[in-house]
Amino acid sequence: MQLSHKPINISAVLATATCALLGVTAAQAEENTELWKFDTALMYYGETDRVTAVEGVIAATKDFGDEHIFSGKLTIDGLTGASATGAVAQPTAQTFTRPSGNGNYEIAAGETPLDDTFHDTRLQLNAQWTQPIAQDLRASGGLQFSNEYDYLSFALNGSLAYDLNQKNTTLSLGLSYALDTIKPEGGIPLALATVAFNPNPEQEDSTEFEDNYNSTRATDSDSKNTLDVMLGLTQVINRRLLMQFNYGLSTVDGYTNDPFKYLSVVDEQGLTQSLVYENRPDTRTRHSFYWQTKYAMDFGVADISYRFATDDWKIDSHTIDSRLRINLSDTTYIQPHFRYYQQAAAEFFQPFMQEGETLPEFASADYRLGEMTAYTLGLKYGMELDNGDELSFRLEYYQQSPKNAGFDEPGVLQDMELYPTVKAVIAQVSYRF
Amino acid sequence: MLANNTINAFSIEAKNDHYCGRFTAMASPCELLIETQDHELAQQLTLLAWQESKRIEHKFSRYQKDNLLYQINHAIGSPVVIDDETYRLLSFAQTCYELSDGMFDLSSGILRQAWLFDGSERIPSTQAVNKLLPLIGWSKVRFDHKTIQMPKGMELDLGGIGKEYAVDCVAKLCQLKAPDTSIVVNFGGDIQVTQPRKNQQDWHIGIESLADEKAAIKILKIKNGGLATSGDARRFLIKDGVRYSHILNPKTGYPIMNAPRSVTVAAPHCIQAGLLATLALLHGQQAEAFLQEQNLQFWCYR
């Protein structure tokens, strides 16, 4: 018998003959092939009196055979509401000029200053390709693009995973590089420059304010590079237990400031005299150690993880995350979720600056860089529908409790709430098909 | 109520996360793995599988004298009325005959009168083989939707596709009966999975290893589709150090030389896999090359 003399594909002809013999149609046979799988979610995140966000995600995965897998994801989120500026509350009402220089807003006595001009829509696209490249060796590469009004990010990643010990052990190495560019309205403010205040925002041509404002601006845009390296070890312990250990090194180089964050400069009585823009070091090196374990029980799955992270900004953090899936029936489950987070303050964090004090090289009053604890409590309910699709609902409560990392509070600030609690509700609907 | 002899014909056993039904048919151990906790369903499916296997065995076995195949093989040149199922099987055989350039031939079973593959060194004489060659030739078989007619002395043997066909038929019936249940039909290593399991888990099936007599059982992992094995683990002759495979060339009447000892092929349907494995063996030395050309997942042991 000769090979390759006939152009016809023997297995294709045989497949047709088989369908005729068994009385099945080709379409029925096709049902067995891997189709696109979609994962969608709509999430609402709402803080009391602050930010509200709505985020929609569509993720699609397709196995092209032999573990050649493509996955893509589209994320759109809309953000509105008010965000803490870093300025301190005062016993009298305060007036601030908006970051763009256009108009003023008022903050009542005793209230934490929030800038309510945050409206943004973000679009993010991800694409990832994974395939085996040798026996027990998988490679994966991906791109990420994210764009919002004043921010643009482009990232690429690549990783290798090596299975050994009958796939009971997997070693992985990953690299990721991201280039982020920020272009805030009005330009990039100068580090620690005094924030310009416009006493007469209604006045059409306030050249004095414009000159002041422009003198605080350096450039239109700035950027940062982020390089991540990740080493991972996944180990099957026994029939029910699985563990993962990751070490991550992340270095950031470039513009790390938040151009919308201020520090209040207060006098001895604690009264605000002026505002300055924050300034953070232009590099940051982070190390993270992550351990996750999953345990299969007869009635569900326990998932516990712990993360320790430390960096050269002196922010150490501990995170414990746990989920317990409890199967209620063959097709339904509930899953309580608990997360606890604790971080130390960055070494340059200070809730305000004092008049007459020498200007530090770096300073930020962004509470997200201060000492805090946070916890999340949540519950998820999932059900598999008759057609095999999965529908789930998730409701969570998230609370951040910033803490005083040992700063003295002069005069009136002792009566002010400098570390207000942030409370948020997360609601999510997911559908998988 | 089931008759007593029916109950004894098969057994059902509850396993960790599935039921296992067992019986014997076509001289093979037959096994059904059913992803269910429902004893009643397992019993019904196993009964159904057993009945269907026995039906096919009875209709197409060449060891029975009261069946359709016996009528066809003993018609002495006159036409025999056939049913639709037989017509479909004959049409399938026709396609295989054409695809293999005449190497796959249902009428070649008659060579068994000369060749006895018992592991001995009894090679038949050239005359004995040549005497049979005129009785081989699928092209001499005439059939249509209603009848089949072939020259006197010729015989058809469906042994090459019967078991795989039965596996597919049983799988199809099981899927009709339990459309949401993943079921493995395993007739002595010829396997069909009706649909993937609920959690995309693999089915783990222990099958007799054809490749290595020392490792008697190997574990097969399968999610979906069909799988079949062809080989000559126990059916061969050895003379002067030369291994004569039981895969015979219908054109010469002699074994195909340098064929792999066993070929396992994965395909959407068991019978497809079985045919591809058989065609690969018929390619002898070029079995692997043939399979590679077909873009198939396969395992060859030499």
Added chain:
Amino acid sequence: MQSKIVKIFASLLLIQLASCASLGVQPWERDLLAKDEMALDAEKLDLALDDHIYFSKEATSGGRAFAGGGCGCN
């Protein structure tokens, strides 16, 4: 049809009985580990959404996955 067949074959794996390992399981003992909910990235979307929230509200990111950039929210 050929590509269809190839896709179906992707879901088929054959493995040989191999020697015992001290840590881990034999391939046929993976029934529980093979469940979707036992995958480390089960609920991938939930985890990604959570990562995004905490990335924008806390000073630490990454650990499970890359810490990396991508959003002006921090």
